Structures are given as structure tokens and as C-alpha cells.
Amino acid sequence: xxxxxxxxxxxxxxxxLAIKTYLDGIxxxxxxxxxxxxxxxxxxxxxxxxxxxxxxxxxxxxxxxxAATIIxxxxxxxxxxxxxxxxxxxxxQAKITEPFGYILxxxxxxxxQATIEMVLYKSLMENELRRTKEKLETILKSVGDGxxxxxxxxxxxxxxxxxxxxxxxxxxxxxxxSVFQLFQLVDDITGNPVSMGVDEVLAEGKSVSLSECTLxxxxxxxxxxxxxxxxxxxxxxxxRGIVLTFRxxxxxxxxxxxxxxxLQDVTNIHRSLLPQDGQNYDGFEARGFILNATFGAxxxxxxxxxxxxxxxxxxxxxxxxxxAASATTLMLNRLLAPDIxxxxxxxxxxxxxxEPKKVVEKLNALFCGNGNxxxxxxxxxxxxxxxRIMKIARAGHPYPFLFKRGGEPQELxxxxxxxxLSRVLDVPEIEFEFGPxxxxxxxxxxxxxxxxxxxxxxxxxxxxxxxxxxxxxxLESLMHRIKSExxxxxxxxxxxxDVTVFGIRLVAD
Numbered sequence: 189x190x191x192x193x194x195x196x197x198x199x200x201x202x203x204x205l206a207i208k209t210y211l212d213g214i215x216x217x218x219x220x221x222x223x224x225x226x227x228x229x230x231x232x233x234x235x236x237x238x239x240x241x242x243x244x245x246x247x248x249x250x251x252x253x254x255a256a257t258i259i260x261x262x263x264x265x266x267x268x269x270x271x272x273x274x275x276x277x278x279x280x281q282a283k284i285t286e287p288f289g290y291i292l293x294x295x296x297x298x299x300x301q302a303t304i305e306m307v308l309y310k311s312l313m314e315n316e317l318r319r320t321k322e323k324l325e326t327i328l329k330s331v332g333d334g335x336x337x338x339x340x341x342x343x344x345x346x347x348x349x350x351x352x353x354x355x356x357x358x359x360x361x362x363x364x365x366s367v368f369q370l371f372q373l374v375d376d377i378t379g380n381p382v383s384m385g386v387d388e389v390l391a392e393g394k395s396v397s398l399s400e401c402t403l404x405x406x407x408x409x410x411x412x413x414x415x416x417x418x419x420x421x422x423x424x425x426x427x428r429g430i431v432l433t434f435r436x437x438x439x440x441x442x443x444x445x446x447x448x449x450x451l452q453d454v455t456n457i458h459r460s461l462l463p464q465d466g467q468n469y470d471g472f473e474a475r476g477f478i479l480n481a482t483f484g485a486x487x488x489x490x491x492x493x494x495x496x497x498x499x500x501x502x503x504x505x506x507x508x509x510x511x512a513a514s515a516t517t518l519m520l521n522r523l524l525a526p527d528i529x530x531x532x533x534x535x536x537x538x539x540x541x542x543e544p545k546k547v548v549e550k551l552n553a554l555f556c557g558n559g560n561x562x563x564x565x566x567x568x569x570x571x572x573x574x575x576r577i578m579k580i581a582r583a584g585h586p587y588p589f590l591f592k593r594g595g596e597p598q599e600l601x602x603x604x605x606x607x608x609l610s611r612v613l614d615v616p617e618i619e620f621e622f623g624p625x626x627x628x629x630x631x632x633x634x635x636x637x638x639x640x641x642x643x644x645x646x647x648x649x650x651x652x653x654x655x656x657x658x659x660x661x662x663l664e665s666l667m668h669r670i671k672s673e674x675x676x677x678x679x680x681x682x683x684x685x686d687v688t689v690f691g692i693r694l695v696a697d
Contacts, residue, residue, distance in 0.1 A: 190308050192239055192308055194239045194241060195220055195228065195235060199223040199224065219235060224247060224248040225251055229258050232259060232265065233263075237265060239265070240265055241270055243271065244269050252269065266310070268304070268307060271291075301536070309515045309519050310512065313512055316450075333434065334348065334354045334435065335351055336370075336432040337420060337432070338367050338429050338430045341364075341366075342366045344364070344365050344366070344367055351434070354434070355405045355406075357406075371404060375400070382401045384396070385398070389419050389427075390427055393419045395417065397415070397416050397417075398414070399414045413434045413435060413436060413437060415433070417431070418430070458514055461521050462476075463489075465477075467491055472499055472573070472622070472692055473694075476491075476630075476667065477688070478686055479675070479683050479686065481683050481685050482682045486505060486514065486686055487506070488503070488506075488517040493528075494526050498532065498570055498572060500569075503567050503632065504517060505585060505634070505688070506562070506564040507606070516564065522536075523536050523537060523551070544570055545617040547581065548582075548604070548613070551566070552583070552611075555608040563584075563608040565583060565585035565586075565632075565633075566607060567630055571622070575621070576694065580618050580619070581615045583605060584606030586633055587600055588600050588630045588631075589652070590629075592626050593624060593625040597629075597655045602616045603616055604616065624695075625693065625694065626693070626694050627693040627694075628692050629690075630690045631690070632686060633685075634684075634685035634688060635674060638674055638684075641679040654670055654673060663692075667691065671689070
């Protein structure tokens with residue numbers, strides 16, 4: 189667990205000391221306890237805490253909400269509210285400051301620990317994104333667009349200073365000078381000349397935008413550009429020339445490549461959490477795949493040994509995309525990692541990993557009401573390797589398909605909202621017995637809702653048809669068939685949402 193410097197703002201001395209004692213005990217540092225909002229704000233510059241635990245109702249001129257607003261806006265430090273008040277008015281007022289979480293007094297130690305860990309994850313990711321965004325905004329503001337106006341014959345009528353600088357053309361132009369004498373465009377990948385689309389602009393009045401190309405000036409200056417051409421019209425609408433706008437996008441490309449690399453790193457870490465395909469425990473074989481969304485992964489599945497008698501498995505779909513969703517999947521992977529030496533106990537959730545219903549309900553208690561509005565769906569299951577009985581708890585996730593040897597696939601329909609939506613989550617637990625060659629298939633809604641080239645969704649009916657046709661073959665062939673079909677259906681490499689499919693089969697002897 190990462191060590192954090194935590195400023196405690198609490199005007200009840202006994203409560204403050206209890207919090208400090210607990211935080212010190214689990215490895216965090218509490219360098220200071222203050223009892224007012226004024227003191228909290230004044231102490232931030234010298235203290236530079238990682239987190240502020242802030243009582244909402246403080247004595248003095250400045251309450252916790254006002255202090256949290258200043259701390260958030262001026263120092264970008266995450267605030268967790270401590271409050272004994274749960275009335276709607278107080279929480280609505282506090283919500284405006286966008287806190288990272290809430291802890292109700294008297295506080296639960298495990299809840300406090302888990303909330304701090306979540307806040308550290310989220311704060312790290314948000315700070316990285318904020319720094320990247322600020323850098324990008326600064327660069328974009330400093331880049332000047334080059335503007336060239338030509339007549340119908342391509343001769344330059346106007347060129348601004350930014351264009352002259354970009355083209356290294358500081359000397360006066362000889363009259364007349366054609367825009368095609370100043371530079372040419374080549375394709376970034378092939379190096380072949382790229383047409384600027386002048387005929388489309390002049391003859392058809394269309395706007396033309398070009399990207400992923402390199403500009404080569406007459407003085408051999410080279411840089412990547414985005415270029416736009418618009419028809420220049422007279423008052424009566426007749427086209428009389430072209431307005432050409434271009435910009436050097438070297439820095440933007442670097443940032444884009446940096447963000448792409450960061451997202452790829454997150455994706456690689458995410459993929460490293462996936463179980464080995466074809467993993468087999470006592471004949472229970474597991475296979476699956478994830479086709480990641482363009483902006484980071486929010487899905488995760490796992491298949492692992494809990495102890496000598498039990499296999500654990502889950503599939504999770506975090507709502508949203510990007511780094512925040514990916515960070516949540518990493519955190520959930522840690523929360524659901526059993527202590528093997530401790531008999532499969534989940535230490536942070538404080539529950540037996542072999543009890544699916546209790547595990548899901550503990551997750552809901554942890555995530556609901558913390559102010560982060562982070563929701564996710566889950567199917568969590570445990571297989572008894574001796575009895576071959578599987579227990580499943582489902583919360584908001586698509587119904588899994590069960591197909592018995594020689595039979596038609598059937599959906600295992602159970603209730604249960606997504607985790608984090610409601611404080612009260614009663615998750616039914618279902619069970620069934622595996623026979624030889626029996627299989628269960630889990631999937632995310634990114635599969636059935638995947639839009640093809642004509643915007644139609646892949647649909648549950650299409651998946652069910654694939655499962656029905658492939659139920660008599662191997663699990664490997666079924667996974668390959670589903671993956672190939674959804675890739676063909678999508679028609680492009682980019683996915684708007686993660687597409688995840690995961691199955692378990694009891695292989696006949």
C-alpha cells in the first residue's frame with residue numbers, strides 16, 4: 189500500500205486522535221491535525237499533503253465545504269469528507285466541491301482504508317491527465333496558423349507572418365508567385381505526393397481537410413501539418429479563389445503519441461492481469477478474449493485457484509472509459525485477489541472469497557455512496573472442484589449462457605443492480621452442477637451493443653445463434669468464432685467499448 193501524507197481537519201479532538209492513530213497504524217503519515225477550515229487552508233503550502241480528511245461541519249468562519257473548495261481549486265489536492273450528517277441538503281451542498289469520497293462518522297476502519305486507496309489511485313491518474321491537458325493547451329495556444337489566400341490561378345494574394353515563418357519565406361515574393369512554388373505535401377507513410385484537392389474547392393465549392401501528411405517547403409523545411417482549404421467567395425457567392433490554412437502539428441503529434449503510449453501502457457498492464465488462455469484446473473478449462481476500446485480498458489475477467497478445493501472467476505465491466513476506468517479495474521483486481529495462505533480470505537473486503545453473494549454485496553457497500561459515482565457490473569463465481577458445483581452472484585451484468593452437453597444454451601437469469609447504484613443490493617446466488625463438456629459463457633454488453641458499419645448492433649440474438657451452433661465444438665473454437673464474427677461485424681479496428689467474452693468448460697475425460 190502506498191504511503192500517503194494526510195492532513196486531518198477535525199474539531200472533535202478525540203475523533204481526530206482516533207483517526208491519526210488508525211492511519212499511523214496502517215502506514216500512512218498524519219503530519220498535522222487542525223480544527224478549523226482557516227488553519228487547513230493556511231497549512232497546505234508548507235505541508236503539501238496527498239489527501240485531506242475534512243470534517244464538513246467545523247467551528248469558525250470557514251466550514252469544511254468552503255475550505256475544501258479553496259483547497260481543490262488552488263492546490264488540486266483530493267478531499268475526503270468526514271461527516272456525521274447524511275441529510276440530503278448537506279450532501280448536495282458538499283457535492284458541488286466534487287470530493288473524492290465520503291466517510292460517515294463513526295467511521296469504519298476498513299471503509300476508510302479502502303477509500304484512501306481508491307483516492308490515491310484516482311488522484312494519481314487525474315493529476316497525470318491534468319498535467320497532460322495543461323501541457324497540450326499551452327502548446328496549442330502558442331501555435332500560430334499560417335494563412336494564404338490565392339486567386340483562381342493559384343497565385344498568392346495574401347500570406348500572413350505565421351505562414352511566412354513556417355515556410356521560412358521571409359524575403360518578399362516575386363510577382364506573381366504560385367502557392368505550388370512554395371511547398372508540396374507528401375504522405376507521411378509512403379512519401380508520395382499528396383494532392384491538395386484544389387479542383388474540388390474551385391470547381392465544386394467543397395471544403396477540403398488534409399492530415400497525416402508532411403509539408404516540404406522550397407527551402408527544404410519539413411514538418412507535419414494539418415491543412416484546410418475553403419473556397420473564397422464573392423458577395424454573390426461566386427468562387428474567386430482559395431483560403432488555405434495550415435499549422436505545424438509537430439508538438440501535437442508528440443503529445444498524441446505520448447498519450448497513445450500511455451494508454452498502451454495502461455492496456456498492457458491490464459492485459460497482464462488476464463489469466464492464461466486455456467488454463468486448466470482438474471479438467472475445468474477457461475478461455476476468453478478482450479477487444480479493448482480505443483481509449484482504455486474498463487473490462488476485466490479472471491480465472492484462478494482459491495485453494496485446493498475451489499476455483500474463483502469473475503467478469504467485470506466498469507462504466508466509462510479511459511484511464512479512470514482502467515485504474516478501477518486494476519483496483520478491483522487487487523480487491524478480489526484472495527489470500528491463498530489465509531484460506532482464500534479477501535483481506536480488504538473482509539469476506540470469504542468462496543461466498544459470491546457476500547463478496548458482491550461487500551463491493552457494493554464499499555463503492556456506493558463514496559461520492560465518486562463509479563459503477564460497474566459483475567458476475568462473480570466459485571467452482572467446487574470436487575462436487576463440480578458452481579455458485580454465481582450477478583450484479584447488473586448480462587446474463588451468462590449455460591449450455592449442457594447435447595442441450596440448447598440457456599440464460600441464467602438473476603436479479604441485481606450494478607455495483608454502486610444503490611445502497612441496498614440484495615444479490616441472489618444461483619448454482620448448477622457441471623457435467624462433462626458442459627460450459628458457461630460470460631460476456632460484456634460491449635459485444636452485443638457493438639455497432640457495425642451500418643450502425644446496427646451485434647445483438648444478443650446473433651451471439652445466441654453463434655453459441656448454439658458452436659456448443660458442440662471445443663471452447664477454443666467457439667471463442668475464435670465469436671471473435672472473428674464481431675471483428676468482421678465491426679468492420680474497423682477501433683472499438684467504442686470493450687468487447688469481452690469468457691468461458692469455462694468441464695472437459696470430458
